[in-house]
Amino acid sequence: MQFACEQCGASVDFAGVSSAACPYCASPSVVERAPAPGRALPSFVLAFTSDEARARTTLGTFLGRRRWFSDGAIARAQVSGLRGVYVPAYLYSAVARTTYSASIGEHYEETEETTSTDASGKTTTSTRTVTRTEHCPLAGLHVGYVTDVVVSGSAGLGDDELQRVEPFDLRQLRRHAPAIISGWIAEDFARDQAACLARSRTEAMDSIGTRLRRFMPGDNHSDLTWSTRLEWEGMEPILVPMWIAAARYHEDKPPLRVVINGQTGAVHGEIPISWLRVVLAVLLLVGLGAAIYVLTRHGR
Amino acid sequence: MSAVPAVALAPCGRCASPLEAGDLRCAVCALPAPPVMTMVAADHARVLRCRECNAAIAFSPAVQAPRCAFCGSVMEVEQPVDPVEEARIRVPFAVPREEASAALRTWLASRGWFAPRALAAEAVLDSLAPLYWAGWIVDARVAVTWTADSNAGSGRSAWAPHAGQFETQCANLVIPASRGLTMRECSQLAGSYDLARAVPLDAARDEGAGEGSPLGSVIESFDAQRSAARALVHDAIEALAKIRAEPHIPGSRFRNIHVSCLVDAQATERAALPAWVMAYRYRDKAYRAVIHGQRAGVVIGKAPLDATKVAFLILAGCTLLAVIAILVLTRHR
Structure with missing residues (x-):
């Protein structure tokens, strides 16, 4: 998709994004779109609270951190293209009505008598208190709101990566306005809305599971099963701020992608494991074990 | 709750709770507020310009608004709203100063056998100040689901699990937001206010305030932002649901009460509630007592022991x- 730059008239490519800078005059342009069926337009935006300098510091600290089994070259990685991107996401909420059943464990104490006979044939009886568990079935209803479920609507950034840098402070939501994304890259919604809804429901179910485990009475529980009906579902398109960087640590390997939450500074990157270090550590452990074994045998 | 018209916009479509100015989402169920429609005729790209020097501008995280890199001027944009809570209504005093003072004497004289015999006679009143303490008044319908252990149906263990559900109404639930008074003091005062007599905060002090309305009374500030306040209100509703679940639990003993609430049509009002705060001295030691601003018989305080x-x-x-x-x-x- 191409539009003419309002500043210099040059043609600016807006493929997959709704905000870009003109390559000739560097003017930050924002695409304003008319509502159309099947095209999600963001309702809310979480603005960036950290600038590039702070993001670079966070990135440097993350890459320089000592890790036992990571590739040592990571600390010397060349960072290229640190970019602030407004990533499209959906904010899901619903009313959840859940029926559940579980086996609830209730502790009780019993006094046990034990009789033992020593070498001389003397019999001694002693008592001790033992804690046992009685299991009782329980079934019921749980109701509540599921709120603040954020799933990615981006083609480039998956839910797993987004989840690693969550949560966002959703109290800072603002209505979408071109002024908030001006000068930044704002990615268009690319993932299928139905797939995002399915993913939101999965995350909602996980959240209900966590709540149900806390909701159970007794001293412990097992066999918890539940079935949830989600009603009044709402899924709002939003933009969330992310710093995205590629760190090249080896010429033959793909660069490491690091994402930083543009609001909280939470950082994530799949640090590659150095198998050489793992093998060395295993060999060291085996050697140490063998040495202890030999020393013990000689000691006897 | 009060005669004051609510600030609310259209209520939330999901839980019917009133939305307030600046709310982008419902505070109870998180459903987004209806969008403000902006008409865009056709897709186009545009450059946002500085009103001062006409240069292109970009959003700056430092100032949380678009800022011109050339002249430094900042463009005003809608900011997230999370104001510090402020009282909107006031429940007027009905206990005049003399009655409050007399109530303290009566209270001191009835402190029981452990209190010094000369307490009422020798206690010296240091100060007697009228205060409006801060509190939220909440109305809501709540569907409560609960689980608990009780002795009903227990076998070898002393406990057996139970679950249930009920609906309850929170009507004029007063939730303390005071930093000056203790939670115990606020809880004991809260139950006895005549909230039907509430007037707007800016109404003249004598307007409907009764003859006991003192001049120069301090109005305590809430000291909490709207988002924090809503979390406190939600916690208070859950705490109330736990108490109201107790009669539903079979048996005579129970433990491990858990509740999950579905709150509906929650309306929250910020109120200033009247009380007399008294400092008195007995044999060079200071004590405090709080007297209800509408019922002189309700006195909470500390008294010395003999x-x-x-x-x-x-x-x-x-x-x-x-x-x-x-x-x-x-x-x-």
Whole structure:
């Protein structure tokens, strides 16, 4: 998709994004779109609270951190293209009505008598208190709101990566306005809305599971099963701020992608494991074990 | 709740709770507020320009608004709203100063056997200040699901699990937001206010305020932002649901009560509630008492103990224990 730059008239490519800078005059342009069926337009935006300098510091600290089994070259990685991107996401909420059943464990104490006979044939009886568990079935209803479920609507950034840098402070939501994304890259919604809804429901179910485990009475529980009906579902398109960087640590390997939450500074990157270090550590452990074994045998 | 018209916009479509100015989402169920439609005729790209120098501008995280890189001017944009809470209504005083002072004397005289006999006569009133303390008044319908352990149906263990559900109404639930008064003081005061007499905060002090309305009373600030306030209100509703779940639990003993609430049509009002705060001195030691601003009979405070009487009681208890021990030992011999 191409539009003419309002500043210099040059043609600016807006493929997959709704905000870009003109390559000739560097003017930050924002695409304003008319509502159309099947095209999600963001309702809310979480603005960036950290600038590039702070993001670079966070990135440097993350890459320089000592890790036992990571590739040592990571600390010397060349960072290229640190970019602030407004990533499209959906904010899901619903009313959840859940029926559940579980086996609830209730502790009780019993006094046990034990009789033992020593070498001389003397019999001694002693008592001790033992804690046992009685299991009782329980079934019921749980109701509540599921709120603040954020799933990615981006083609480039998956839910797993987004989840690693969550949560966002959703109290800072603002209505979408071109002024908030001006000068930044704002990615268009690319993932299928139905797939995002399915993913939101999965995350909602996980959240209900966590709540149900806390909701159970007794001293412990097992066999918890539940079935949830989600009603009044709402899924709002939003933009969330992310710093995205590629760190090249080896010429033959793909660069490491690091994402930083543009609001909280939470950082994530799949640090590659150095198998050489793992093998060395295993060999060291085996050697140490063998040495202890030999020393013990000689000691006897 | 009050005669004051609510600030609310259209209520939330999901839970019917009123939305307030600046709310982008419902505070109870998180459903987004209806969008403000902006008409865009056709897709186009545009450059946002500085009003001062006409240069292109970009959003700056430092100022949380678009800022011109050339002249430094900042463009005003809608900011997230999370204001510090402020009282909107006031429940007027109905207890005048003289009645409050007399209520303290009556209260001091009725402190029981452990209080010094001369307390009412010798206590010196240091100060008597009218105060409006901060509190939220909440109305809501709540569907509550609960689980708990109780002794009903128990087998080898003393406990058996139970679950249930009920609906309840929170009507004029007063949730303290005061930093000056203690939670105990606020909880005891909260139940006795005539909230139907509430007037707007900016109404003249004597307007519908009754003859006890004192001048120069301090109005305590809430000291909490709207988002924090809503979390506190939600916690208070859950705490109330736990108490109201108790009669639904079978058996005579229970533990591990868990509740999950579905709150509906929650309306929250910020109120200033009247109380007299008194400082009195007894034999060079200061004590505080709080008197309800509408019912002089409700007094909460601390009173000194008579050390001689306490010592006498301890001595008597010890003597009694010693006598019992001697008797038991003598019998066993």
